[in-house]
Amino acid sequence: MEAVITDLFYWVSIALMICIHAGFLAYEVGASRSKNVLAAAMKNLLTFSVVCATFFFFGWWFYNAFYQFPVGAIDTATAALPWSDDMGPNNSSVTGIFWGAFALFAATTGSILSGAVLERIRTSAFLILTTVLGSVVWIIGAAWAWHGSGWLLTEWGWHDFGAAGCVHLIAGAFTLGVLINLGPRIGRFVDGKAITIPPHNLPLTMLGLMLIFVGFFGFLMGCVVYTNTGYFSIFGNQTTLSAVAFSTLMGLAGGILGAYVSSKGEPFWTISGGLAGVISVAPGMDLYHPALAFIIAVAGGLLIPYFGKAIEKFGIDDVVGAVAVHGGCAAFGIVVSGFVLWGYPNVAGYPDINPLGQIGGFVVLALLGFLPGYVLSLALKKAKMLRIPAAVELAGLDLSEVPATPYPEGIPVTILKSDTEVTA
Amino acid sequence: MEAVITDLFYWVSIALMICIHAGFLAYEVGASRSKNVLAAAMKNLLTFSVVCATFFFFGWWFYNAFYQFPVGAIDTATAALPWSDDMGPNNSSVTGIFWGAFALFAATTGSILSGAVLERIRTSAFLILTTVLGSVVWIIGAAWAWHGSGWLLTEWGWHDFGAAGCVHLIAGAFTLGVLINLGPRIGRFVDGKAITIPPHNLPLTMLGLMLIFVGFFGFLMGCVVYTNTGYFSIFGNQTTLSAVAFSTLMGLAGGILGAYVSSKGEPFWTISGGLAGVISVAPGMDLYHPALAFIIAVAGGLLIPYFGKAIEKFGIDDVVGAVAVHGGCAAFGIVVSGFVLWGYPNVAGYPDINPLGQIGGFVVLALLGFLPGYVLSLALKKAKMLRIPAAVELAGLDLSEVPATPYPEGIPVTILKSDTEVTA
């Protein structure tokens, strides 16, 4: 019966995570200017599709092959090769459901990148970058830092319940590397001064984020190991969904409140505070007391507008604040967890959780994310494949890339029956 | 294994209930005029955050301390104090998951209020009111009327499977109390004549309601007690999710059809009929035959436009019809259940379900909701803290409260590639 409920458990996790992608579509479409709306939506759809497919054909294998450093388990990873029996409709296997949950994590990393680079990246370059991030880079990070035998755990005592390191930090760092080479949108910086380019439909963006919050509950289910006798983190310590529910809700609440205060009520930062809060508490959300989770989340929320300003100072244009929210809060949360959880015992005689292990892991994963993003986007830039021509950018991507138009009538004033009766 | 599945059960309940809040955001944003869109969204986010946090720090304690009348179990409620072991990440406890489901109920009461008072309330006053409603008033009502040892059950034979009394009725009555002191929006009544102020984006409001319907399935999971051997209502009688599925779907269908007929196809009332139907059948949805649930739901749906008109007659401006839908249908459903379920036995020798008990409970809960809402908002009014200045209201709240703008370009007519080719 354990396999039966395991199948159900991660199936629900996957279904809820599809909400993340529904949410990202609304979020990115809303965050674009009206001239780039459909190009944003198409990028989003392609991210999901390309990452899903490549994650089947080679991504999943990395997780199973690379958990020792630098490699070393390649021979035992044959069950994750696409032609393995386990990777088919095997009646006794739950591989597909684990693969599915990981594939949705992979697609999430791709979507984190996709929002930041909106409105000026070439689709072809983007698809190369998103495939490398979603089906190679992050999953190597997951093998190292989010695996019951990953070397960061076995050697350094690393703990990261909610995948802050391998998903959010790696995606944020990779994105930062890409943004440096991609450059800002035309008009984003004028005479060295940052000019805000507002979303064309902020309510749609906010609805998108709320759907991402729904999806978070699927994501966090994907962070526990279900057994009939209890829940365990990926790192082997016992936990409960109760503990995770406490931290998640207090994380959402604290992050929103923190960001509300420090952004002085700016809606985009405030709602992003919900992400910030959950990401900030993610490393220890199986272990934190709810009040502590709340405090850490408030701090994470408070920080993001400053992270955003700091990135802007370097002339970097991150359309949705992905580096600040995902990268910044993951870094903050990981470092904090090292001190707060200092001395908490790991299983199987692995080193206790400790600040040096957490900070070391942070550095390793930040580099693992940043370097491929930077190098690959630099190569694409040199090959003049990274960015669309300025004329296309000014006219809007939809006009040259997409054989359709989002609002052919605009949203006009519509007339009420009784109005016409009065007129008549 | 029971604790494991219990954790899973309410986790899914919580995840689905997040859809309620995604839905409320879309619903309230759509229901505002375009000048108040972001202020509405911010209120929504703050409701969720403030209620969640305060419900941890003191709300949950009320439920555990106040189920006898007026108090009497304070000594046994220590496990619900924020520093209790049970309120932390305890590996054997499912407290967090129960707390989480209740916290989402609490946030729902706050969101019921938040829609009704749109476009003219001060944020600070609103946050005080929503905290009192979400983390004090309704949860005292839940202790009395939605607890296995609540005094309304043990003394009067009260039955209210789906929390119509403690959530919908209390929130509706509290809202009514606030609306009386808050007063209508400028222009809503001219020379004593009611003028409809239409939502700026009715499709968005309708999508929001559909997401709330999704969330209802989480809410109703939160109304059963899971055990490995069967489901029970909060009141201890056995039931099944099958029974609840029948009533919920027939409630949605019946309510929509009823409201469609009586509103002559008005979309806002028609889709609100789905809420009306489910709320009307909520008290007995574990016990009603589906055909009976359908009939009660049709009646509930039929009634709401009349409830709305009645409230309007008193010069009260309820932006989203919250008092009519939540308060009105809960009252209707509770009274009906007293007659329909008359004589159905309660557990443990408590009095049978009976009309007097249901009507008495209705009166108690209506007062429990109305009085604090009225008194507190009156005090805020006297202190000139309740309502924004008329000039701000006329200019729109976004302009003075929110450092952002929802539609900086409007939604303009966008051009299709082939159109430009034709032109060129």
Added chain:
Amino acid sequence: MEAVITDLFYWVSIALMICIHAGFLAYEVGASRSKNVLAAAMKNLLTFSVVCATFFFFGWWFYNAFYQFPVGAIDTATAALPWSDDMGPNNSSVTGIFWGAFALFAATTGSILSGAVLERIRTSAFLILTTVLGSVVWIIGAAWAWHGSGWLLTEWGWHDFGAAGCVHLIAGAFTLGVLINLGPRIGRFVDGKAITIPPHNLPLTMLGLMLIFVGFFGFLMGCVVYTNTGYFSIFGNQTTLSAVAFSTLMGLAGGILGAYVSSKGEPFWTISGGLAGVISVAPGMDLYHPALAFIIAVAGGLLIPYFGKAIEKFGIDDVVGAVAVHGGCAAFGIVVSGFVLWGYPNVAGYPDINPLGQIGGFVVLALLGFLPGYVLSLALKKAKMLRIPAAVELAGLDLSEVPATPYPEGIPVTILKSDTEVTA
């Protein structure tokens, strides 16, 4: 405990399927022109309500009575009559939860029709058609082709895990029959040349489709039989949710990529490719290898723009491509499955899966869908009850049918606080 988890399993399935209807509302509203927005939304709400209610009163009985050909089990179907004990809140029964899942399938067939006939059908005619489709026609198809003792299985070896035949094919064929008699919207064909009438809000339509994808995970849960010892298809062969997760995600990914290529990046076809992919693999998604599912899904996605063009060639106006996507891909998927799964053994000595059985089943179900749709809509046309008058169509349905207006202000340019400060 099996009944307890069974209840939970299909409850979650139902909750997720409500997302399909939230999605369809956004999808159809977006696909309309701004003058028909609310009429589209109302049709959607009424579909859900009318089908749910009638499916209780008679629809479910057909499934239980008609699985032999042409009838023959009417005497054993008494448990599905509305006054049966099983159709009430029976504490030992899981009937309600099965009924609920089927009722949501039924509502889905109605919604497939509803998108195609937008912007010119009479509401009364539509409600008759949708009731016949949702509570009679498709469920007879389900009795024949999606039942453990259905005659297509027992006689011909039919296999159709994901209800491609009874839901998608029947709904698509019925819709085709209706569209022939309904005729195209005014202006859709000018001098025999097809003119595209674009959606007024394509981003909203795309968000709607994403929500439908979320709902698909509920739909596919409704396609397995849960037992504590393992999952089975409706046809009795063992399977796992792992197998279905593989096929579903590879189906979504493949379909989107296929449609992207063949539509040259047209957003509506591309995102519809997700539907196309899942429907194309649906008949064998319990048995296909994920790589095979991917290939079939790519093919299904590639085909839909061609299906769409072919239908257009006949002067048929299908607003949302329902016939192409649902009908076309179901036909394609069923035929393909006959060859790919040729020889796979069925349970209980029923014939093996074979191409003739699958093609024969396709013909039977296509006719079962097409004929009632065609005949009934012809009768309604003759009675002049099918289509709204041309003047109403030109002015927009909202103006004559709906006492409300979707965008009373349009979506205007909104002003930012700092803009006014600069101006002042």
